Amino acid sequence: MKKTLLMVALATIFLAGCSKKDDLSANIVGLGGDTWTKGPIDEWISTNYTTPYNIEVKYKWDRSELGEIYKNVVPVKEELVVPIMSIIKSTWIVPYAAIKGEDFMKKYTQKQFYLAGSPSYNSNGTITLGTAEAGRKIVLLDLNTFNPANKPSVKQILHTMHHEFGHILNQNIAVVPDYQRITPSDYTATWFNIFRGAYSTNPALDKIMYEADFWGKGFITPYSRSNKDDDFVETLSTLLESGQANFDNIINNLFVYDGLYIKRNGKGVYEQNTDARAKLLKKKSIVVSYMKDSWGIDLTDLQIRTQSAIEAQSATPDFNSLLGPGKTYSTITINPQKLTGLSTKFLTAYNTANTTLQAGNPQTNKGYYIDNISLIFTAANKLTLRVNYMDPTVALGVGNNGDFDYDISNVNGVITLTYAASQPTTANYANARVIETYIPTLLAYFNSQAFNVRWVDDIVPQSKSIFGGLVKTTDATSYLFGTL
Numbered sequence: 001m002k003k004t005l006l007m008v009a010l011a012t013i014f015l016a017g018c019s020k021k022d023d024l025s026a027n028i029v030g031l032g033g034d035t036w037t038k039g040p041i042d043e044w045i046s047t048n049y050t051t052p053y054n055i056e057v058k059y060k061w062d063r064s065e066l067g068e069i070y071k072n073v074v075p076v077k078e079e080l081v082v083p084i085m086s087i088i089k090s091t092w093i094v095p096y097a098a099i100k101g102e103d104f105m106k107k108y109t110q111k112q113f114y115l116a117g118s119p120s121y122n123s124n125g126t127i128t129l130g131t132a133e134a135g136r137k138i139v140l141l142d143l144n145t146f147n148p149a150n151k152p153s154v155k156q157i158l159h160t161m162h163h164e165f166g167h168i169l170n171q172n173i174a175v176v177p178d179y180q181r182i183t184p185s186d187y188t189a190t191w192f193n194i195f196r197g198a199y200s201t202n203p204a205l206d207k208i209m210y211e212a213d214f215w216g217k218g219f220i221t222p223y224s225r226s227n228k229d230d231d232f233v234e235t236l237s238t239l240l241e242s243g244q245a246n247f248d249n250i251i252n253n254l255f256v257y258d259g260l261y262i263k264r265n266g267k268g269v270y271e272q273n274t275d276a277r278a279k280l281l282k283k284k285s286i287v288v289s290y291m292k293d294s295w296g297i298d299l300t301d302l303q304i305r306t307q308s309a310i311e312a313q314s315a316t317p318d319f320n321s322l323l324g325p326g327k328t329y330s331t332i333t334i335n336p337q338k339l340t341g342l343s344t345k346f347l348t349a350y351n352t353a354n355t356t357l358q359a360g361n362p363q364t365n366k367g368y369y370i371d372n373i374s375l376i377f378t379a380a381n382k383l384t385l386r387v388n389y390m391d392p393t394v395a396l397g398v399g400n401n402g403d404f405d406y407d408i409s410n411v412n413g414v415i416t417l418t419y420a421a422s423q424p425t426t427a428n429y430a431n432a433r434v435i436e437t438y439i440p441t442l443l444a445y446f447n448s449q450a451f452n453v454r455w456v457d458d459i460v461p462q463s464k465s466i467f468g469g470l471v472k473t474t475d476a477t478s479y480l481f482g483t484l
Contacts (some may be wrong), residue, residue, distance in 0.1 A: 044082050048089055049113075053106050057085060057113045061389035065114040065139065076115040076143045083148045084115065084140075084157065087313055091154070092161045095305035099297055108168060112137040117144035126192045129160050138164045140472065151314040151465070158310065159241040166233030173294040177471075179286045180228035182279050183218045187227055194222040205260050212257070215250055218279025235283050236291075239299065240306045243462030251277055252338050259398035267358060268369035268390060270337050307462045316464040320453040323468065324377050332468055334482035336373035339467075341460050345478040346445060353439035357389065366391050368435065371399060373442070375482075376468075381407045383417060385446060386428070391436060404434035406446060414473060416450045419443070450474070456481045 041059070049055040058065060061075040076084075097105050119127035119142035131139045140160060147153045199209040214222045224234035239247055254273040255262040263271040291297040322328040336342055336350060354370040368389045376384040385405045390399040405420040424431050436443065451470035457463050459479065469481030 022042050036457050041078060041081050046087065049085065052102070052111055053093070055109060055113065057081075057115070059115045062114070066116065066120070071119075073120055073141065074117040074144070076117040080143055080146055081115060084143055084146055085113070087154055087157065088146060088161055090313060091158050091306060091309040092165065095302055095309055096297075098305055099302060100295070109165070110136050110138050110168060114139045115143055116141045119140060124190075130157070131164075133417045149314060151310070151316070154310060154314050155241050158225055158306075159237050160305075162237035162240045163230075163233050167229065168235045169295065170229060170232060171309045175232050175290050175294075176286060179232055179283065182286075183231070186217045186219070186225060187231070188225055191222055191225040194225065202260070208257055208260065215254060215280075216273060216276050218276045218283070220247075220250070220283070221278065222452040231283075232287070236287050239284065239287065240303055241310075245457075245460050245466050246299075247280075247462035248340065248460075249466055251280060252340060254280075258396060263396070266367070268371060268392070290369055303462070307345065311464070316455070318413070319455045319468045320410070323453060325379055327482045329468060330377050332375045332470075332482040332484065333372060334374070334480055339482065342481065343477060343479045345475070346480040348418055349441040353442035356441075357435055357438040359438070370439075370442075380410070382406070382420075383415075385438065385443075387432070387435065387442070389431075400431045400434075401428045402435050403428035404432050404436070404443065405429075410453070413453045414450055415453055415470070417446045417448070419447045 005309040005464075025260045045057045049057050059076050059078065059081045062417050063073075066073055091107070093105055114137065116139065119129060120353070122128060129142050133139075138161075140157065143157075145153070146157065154418045181340070194210065194213045199206050214220070214225055219223070219225050224231040230269070253481040254276045256271040256273050257263065265271075288299045291299045291302070319329075323332075324330060334350075336347060349462055350370070358367050358369050360367050368391055371388045371390050373388065374384075376386055378384050385404040385406060387402040387404070388399055389402060403424075405423055406417040407420050408415050423432070435462065450473040452466075453470060455464045456467055456469040456471070456479070459469070460467055460481070463481075466483070468484050469479055471479040
């Protein structure tokens with residue numbers, strides 16, 4: 001009886017809500033799919049993605065395309081669609097197609113992109129920038145902050161693309177099981193706890209401990225610790241997006257720390273984190289072999305093409321224009337224990353000075369050693385050579401800075417250094433007087449010499465924005481470079 005009454009009541013309500021005058025033929029928005037007049041964006045997508053690769057690019061708002069529909073995500077700005085997809089094509093599709101051909105990309109690329117403007121915020125404090133679904137669809141998020149002229153912005157999208165495409169490749173042909181055996185006990189579902197700020201109240205120590213939680217354990221990024229599959233594709237995507245110089249720089253800076261300072265012997269030789277270095281190098285080796293053996297792709301070739309495409313899209317300004325007081329870079333730091341590829345002529349001058357200094361002042365015989373040097377551009381016409389030297393007889397990390405001032409002239413990126421006739425007498429300059437007798441080869445390397453100020457990507461490929469250098473104008477085989 002209750003069911004009958006309910007049905008009657010519902011029928012009464014329905015009939016009461018309608019009349020012969022009501023028009024019930026209006027279309028319901030979205031039922032059967034929204035339609036709109038195709039414009040330039042749609043034509044561009046058809047020409048560059050749909051026709052050649054059978055890839056659909058959806059940019060109109062459609063919440064059903066998001067896996068977690070309860071999250072608040074905003075649409076992508078339409079004016080960003082073509083710039084974003086153009087960069088993805090030039091830095092992802094074109095490099096792969098140049099090596100493997102168009103048919104390879106037609107076969108293995110996912111068949112749909114969905115673009116969203118904001119990231120997807122997760123309950124654990126992380127954000128999702130992209131997802132891949134069964135190798136057929138990629139969702140890209142956080143696109144409304146994209147700036148095509150900003151290289152980090154370009155690289156972020158590119159990293160996501162190479163990461164997700166790496167999953168597609170791995171789903172078709174799995175990487176060898178040896179990969180997951182390299183760091184089996186360090187995968188963790190709570191990888192997102194690896195964030196700067198969680199370790200101490202000292203920012204410098206915080207950074208060391210943060211990096212030790214992934215690089216120091218043999219992982220290329222914090223996210224690579226989440227599981228074996230993401231570890232593999234993070235290594236692949238980082239090698240492609242950031243380049244070989246970035247990877248080598250990570251390897252060259254893996255040391256064992258005692259608090260804030262790198263452990264070292266009495267002559268200042270650093271203790272390397274050989275375990276982490278070996279693990280990262282092994283992972284890279286497997287990635288290289290996988291790409292070659294499974295797909296016939298020379299990873300170095302793909303890396304070069306990808307990096308060239310990034311540079312073409314967002315060119316790095318000339319180093320000379322970025323160097324100086326108040327500019328992007330004002331200091332070049334040279335530490336031979338953290339760098340590979342420094343010229344033999346510079347290293348001879350540096351090492352001779354270090355050996356002589358270690359022999360010590362006969363009166364004190366402390367055995368000081370040089371830890372690193374910095375070139376600090378303090379004014380348009382002034383440069384300070386700072387020699388950081390350490391006393392092995394005192395606590396680790398207790399060192400001194402010896403400052404030497406040079407007058408400089410800069411004509412179209414050629415700088416000439418002249419040892420300043422007048423040197424200040426403050427503490428760092430007093431320290432300089434203590435060591436200057438023992439480091440003449442280092443001082444002479446700079447005094448009355450002319451250098452080209454430039455990037456050194458011809459010496460260390462793919463190193464723009466990582467290393468900046470000085471190359472002697474009279475001898476291209478005599479140069480130095482350092483971190484910025």
